[in-house]
Amino acid sequence: MKLLNCPVNGVRPLSEFIFGGECREMPNPETSTDLEWASYVHYRDNAPGIKKEWWYHSPSGTWFIAERNTLSDEVLSTYLHGKAPAKNTKEQSA
């Protein structure tokens, strides 16, 4: 069973989590052009690598950030949005 470390509930089976897509900064909708907004909504650099992603722990309703290598599926760290990533929380992923 693949596991993921929820920053609130600790290590839980992956089946309890939902993938929320890449975490990206939203441009200011008041000042961005139509093209900038379309780029934010649709366009991505989806080449494999280490990505900052939204994940959701479904039973507890916790949204958090995971830094994950999308080529090897290795999770490097998980933390709540806005909280500095804790050191040495290298996750199991096999």
Add this chain to the structure above:
Amino acid sequence: MAYQLLKYALGGEYKEPRFFRDCQTPKKSYDAVIIGGGGHGLAAAYYLAKDHGITNVAVLEKGYIGGGNTGRNTTIVRSNYLTPDGVNFYDASVKLFEGLSTELDINLFYSNRGHFTLAHSESAMRTMRWRAEVNKHVGVKSRVVGTDEIAKACPQMDLSCSGKSPIQGALYHEPGSIARHDAVAWGYARGADSMGVEIFQNTEVQGIDIKDGQVQGVQTSRGYISTGKVLSAVAGFTPRICKMVDLKTPIVIHPLQACVSEPMKPWLDTILVSGSLHVYVSQSSRGELVMGSSLDPYEFHSTRSTFDFVEGLTSHIVDMFPFLSNVKIVRQWAGMADITPDFAPIMGMTPIKGFYLDAGWGTWGFKATPISGKTMAHTLANDKPHDLIHSFRLSRFEEYELTGEKGAASVGH
């Protein structure tokens, strides 16, 4: 007989000719370079040569031809889509498929089975009615059928699905077929090769050279090739190729898994799909049940397969067919599906002159092989998108003109 076989084996001269030349050293330049030796790339090469007389073409394949998603899909061909543009496009593909064994002079085992998309709820029935009406409007044979007709076509199925999700009806699509997928790649490869196209296997593209917004050439593991036109037809590798030209797309890669059972005597004539149970199944000409499922739930650039997948898929198969509970699964695998937000492909021109995309094929690419090849060849030859692929252009996203086909994806909605 045994002696003759032994003599033949040791003789070293095999009468079966190669399908295409074993090209090793690329020329310095080509009129067009196609990245990806799958069905789509090879079909594009074939139609470039056949329809447009452009034969100075190289197809570059990182592995071996047909070894990517062309050889990993569940071989279903159908055109019962949701948008008129989608239905027209896939219908043109089905028509090409029907004559393809003859055209390519190779037995594709194209087998017309009829295709049932099962509905287990009133909302699913509503989508079926919608698809049936759009299909009929465009002239494609699809209609909504009741459980009596499903039972007649597939008496082995438990229509209550073990009491868990009773079937209410289905969308029946008469032209639905299956074909031998790798033979499609081989057939197009042979056809293209015989007209002069050069196919390079084990040849990786490492970079694409662009000057003033125009493609100049391609850096490969077999040296530099100069060309003004590059077609990327690499499915799950699209984001990596697009990164070389600094092009952003909405494509996200998810693994898509499938498996086959041990072979049995023929019993399943039709193709069955259930969106609610996340299952599609047909019986191949070898007697194996070919079964597919929904996408893996998160982005991942890998072709690994999982036990979770087999466990989940087979439990639903057994709900539909309780008598299969003792049947063995003999192979499982995964492909990298390049998913778009609207479940329609991305085809045609890009902001980079000379860089063409045939991508975003997600879980729906095999059935489009002939028509994508034909329309992309037209697009490359004329430097202008073919009319049939207008709705699939990359710029539709920034124009907010999406081509919503999610309701026609086999499963996963």
